[in-house]
Amino acid sequence: MKRRRIFQRQATAPGGWGRAVLHAGAAIVALLSIWEASVRIWHPARHVWPALSDVAGVFATKGPTLLANAWATAYETLIGFGLALIVGVAGGIVMNSSRRLAQALWPSILFAQMTPKIALAPLLLAWFGFGLIPKIIIAFLITFFPILLSTYTGLRAVEPEKEELARSMRAGPVAYLLRFAFPSALPFIFSGARISITLAVIGAIVAEFVGADKGLGQLLLQSATNLDTPLLIAAVLLLGSMGVALYGAVLLAEYLFIPWHISQRGGDRVAAGEI
């Protein structure tokens, strides 16, 4: 009867999803109203502070252009992030498997991490041109480290008893990793992924700033040059929405993959046995 109750009420604020959406929606409508009202009251120049309706007009007239550019940026971000996820998790597993390897590799990885990725952008531009590849590489480089670090930390944080338990059950190294260590590390990996996905968007945009033929970053620069502020703001809004959607996708994955973790449990946080 009470079984599964916690899954059904997962990750909801008091009042449930409906009310959360209502609250967020009300806040957004209020902000947009203030924006439109400010223009009606003060009448600023259009290239300085355009009205909400001007920006909405841009979405209507230049919708396909905006979407095509947004798609390019989303593509760079997702491929870069996806590669970082694969390489970061694999790297974390490898580094955790050998202390010697970890000692050998950490300084180089740290050096790579501490070097501003933007500094590499001109070089990548020279190598790969104005296409998608330099952006994907920058997005990858900027997101790789948090995922590597969180995987490594998550694997090292597995209780020693869990490892002894696995050995007592005759689990080999692969079974130990798959059945015990990796699931234990997943909450860490997801918190790394949350940080990474926000960085991935920044990485792609910054790489586009350095030189690109499409993408929202390129569109931002171009519209600023042309003093087309409504288009610029439309691009910024689209970029923000894209970032939120990508972050939401990571949260959704978290909800699907680690529903058992304490961060994902809804309802009152008490053991059912105590109710």
Place this chain on the structure above:
Amino acid sequence: MRADAASITRLSEFALQVRDVSRVFSTHRGEQVTALGASSANVKAGEFIALVGPSGCGKTTLLKIIGGLLPPSAGSVTYKGEPVTGPVDDLGIVFQQPILLDWRTVQSNITLQLSLRHLLDPAEQAERARALLASVGLAGFEDRYPWELSGGQQQRVSLCRALVHRPGLLLMDEPFGALDAMTREQLQADLEELWIAARPIVVFVTHDVGEAVSLADRVLVFSGKPGRIVEDIRIDVPRPRAASLLENPKLQNYAKQVRALLGPGNVPPKAVASSSTTSNTVRVQS
């Protein structure tokens, strides 16, 4: 322990033999710390052994060495005639914390033990898990998740997992130390019942003298640092007796005897603070 002449001539009588096992750890400062002084013990098949002693006397170290989870610095362990070099084949283990996998249901936490050993088909695995759960009062909890259970319920699941493959050797490292007194007494009774039914060798580490004498066939008493076994006391009281410490003067005498060996200065404060009503009574009596 006391030299047992018979054990030397009839080695095969003992399923588990611990010979002069010791363990030295290196600390991060590079110091050598003897966690366990040379210890020996012979255990017959189906015997229930309790290891009692002050904190840091090496009881847990010995437990892990017996299970093959930790290599000894010196000495040897044989189990069923074979030298122990890695985790023993038919080993079950229960820790102070339940160490259940949060992403698995109660039932699949238990059946993982069977799956990893490639024992039984899924239907039989489920059936065996269900039967065990029912025997510890958790029928109907199969599809719950560990975090939906209370601490005592979680520890029962952990016990089921340790027994589901019918191990010959069950290691328990202060398994009831984190539970409240009432839950602990219930679990002690459950454990005795399960042990009588399956008769594995149990090696049971505890701080609680009352718990040791009421559960074990033999209580091995450790000295303080560096720890080693100083006495081997056979508890000659018919079973079942786990829940009868309060009423049983013989058990209380044994408890008094063990306490005298530990000495008032050697009893760790934790054992006193966390002791159940049973061991408090023993203290009053002694």
